[in-house]
Amino acid sequence: MTTSTTITPDSTGLTAERSAERSEVLAKATTAREISRRPPLSTTEKNRVLLAAADALVERTAEILTANDRDIVAGRERGMDEALIDRLRLTADRVEGIAGGLRQVADLPDPVGDVVRGYRRPNGLEMRQVRVPLGVMGMVYEARPNVTVDAFGLALKSGNVPLLRGSKSAFHSNTALVGVLQDVLGAQGLPRETVQLLPCSTRESVRDLITARGLVDIVIPRGGAGLINAVVTGATVPTIETGTGNCHFYVDASADVEEATALVVNGKTRRCSVCNATETVLLDSALPAEAKMKVLTALQDAGVTLHADPGEIGDLGLGDVVAATEADWAEEYGSLDIAVKIVDGVGEAVRHIMRYTTGHTEAIGATDIRVTRYFTDNVDAAAVMVNTSTAWTDGEMFGFGAEIGISTQKLHARGPMGLPELTSTKWIVTGEGQTRP
Incomplete structure (x- = not known):
């Protein structure tokens, strides 16, 4: 005799599993928001973390490949196309390439604090427009586990805090990679939650991320047309449309x-x-x-x-x-x-x-x-x-060193997005007691 389990919605109309998933996404977003408001890291500190992360990825290659093998086996059991399997697959050379990407980002100029323009007004006010981080940066992406590390490296160097929502097909690979990155952050005296992996058991976790207004500053989808369209049309937080290329x-x-x-x-x-x-x-x-x-x-x-x-x-x-x-x-x-x-x-x-x-x-x-x-x-x-x-x-x-994606929209960023495109700006106005008549 078999018994069935009844799943009862909670007071919000969500099942217990969905309620827990949503709570996890919002809790991680809240933590990311708190970290984004900490004093910024210096360029030297950022580069030290990036280089340490690159070394750790290479040192723990065997662990990463074991996790990736689990995803490959599961993908084949589900009938995943071999072209997608190739996107998912990691090898020792590919891990070395991913680590090399972090070293490359470490060599790039830090955009935070760059003066976009500045001038002195006739009334004596000093005007400066400077680059600042976007804040909490959500990434929604498919298959390729290398995006996990790329997003971390570019986010860290540009002063942002990434929330990573990878695909279910790369769950074990992404978990292993984020584990390595978090261990490095902890060893460097930084919050492990400076990078976090969001749950991916259901598609609803994407909705939780892209509607977390007040906690998430920007969401960048990277993948096929269906994914990009779902994020851009369903989001209530700002998004940057990337990628679809006819x-x-x-x-x-x-x-x-x-x-x-x-x-x-x-x-x-x-x-x-x-x-x-x-x-x-x-x-x-x-x-x-x-x-x-x-x-x-x-x-x-x-x-x-x-x-x-x-x-x-x-x-x-x-x-x-x-x-x-x-x-x-x-x-x-x-x-x-x-x-x-x-x-x-x-x-x-x-x-x-x-x-x-x-x-x-x-x-x-x-x-x-x-x-x-x-x-x-x-x-x-x-x-x-x-x-x-x-x-x-x-x-x-294009000489950017690395990119988070290729924007096909017209606002904020367009084309390949490097470090400067992962910043916003703020105006700093310095006076000497001027009052406006």
Whole structure:
């Protein structure tokens, strides 16, 4: 005989389990708020913690990999796609790379206290706008456990206190990583709660985080379109929208076709699952047939599946082409697939892009300066590339050293977000007894 357990809601309408989960999120947010109001660490203190954390991660690699193996096994049992398994997987080399990221952050300039602008008013008032931390920084992210350490390092260096809500699929990996980081913080005489991992057993813990007004200052989602949209539309605290990338590459009739082909292939195949991968190639109708063929056969030779209107490219004699639908123009594939469209010059290319862009990265291959200027003037995106690959939209490649994500919105931050983008500003006004008439 089996017995069933009745789960009774509490007075708020929540089950006991949900009530406990919500209480844990709010308690950790409250602690983070208290820590964020402590006297700030000096740059020397921050760097000492970062370097100690990097060393500890390497020293405890075996422990971290054991925890990661548990996540890998559980993921495979649930039927997780191998591409996601690869994002989840840690190796000794990857742990060393994560540690190297912390050392890199330690070498970066500390943005806190930087004077953005300053001047003296005619009445003698001294005005200074200086960078300050955002405060309590919530991170909601999927699969990749490296984000746990990246977020900690960037938050610490910019003076913020991170609340990390990773995915259930990386629970054991994230728990091990945060345990290492907290041990380092404690050994350095700092509160272990300077970084905290939030519960992830249900999706409701995300809602608890993103609606914790008064406790959380900013939430940054990092992952797929579904996650980002859920956070941005459901949050009552400020958010920074990141990541979704339906990136286009337009090949103009004036392009160096050899160069443009290499750039399209690189943008698509370097890492097809990342947000800066090229998802649509637009070919100028004025390109000779052999030039169009060169671009498209190079993609096919690299293992990329073409999605196109057969009526547009049928005369090129290409085989194994998937008939494109309206959905393909808006698709962020994250795989070795690419949409192909023939357009009548840069004007139609720009119109197509502005209809389907997610505002991440858009690129053009052209040698005609009038064409490139029209493209850069009229395409609205966080990054616009001229004769280079969409794959370059990356904080490290921009010289930032590291990034928390790539913002596709227009307020506060746009494009790769490094340390300065994780700060706000405040005005400091110094007078000598001036009163306002």
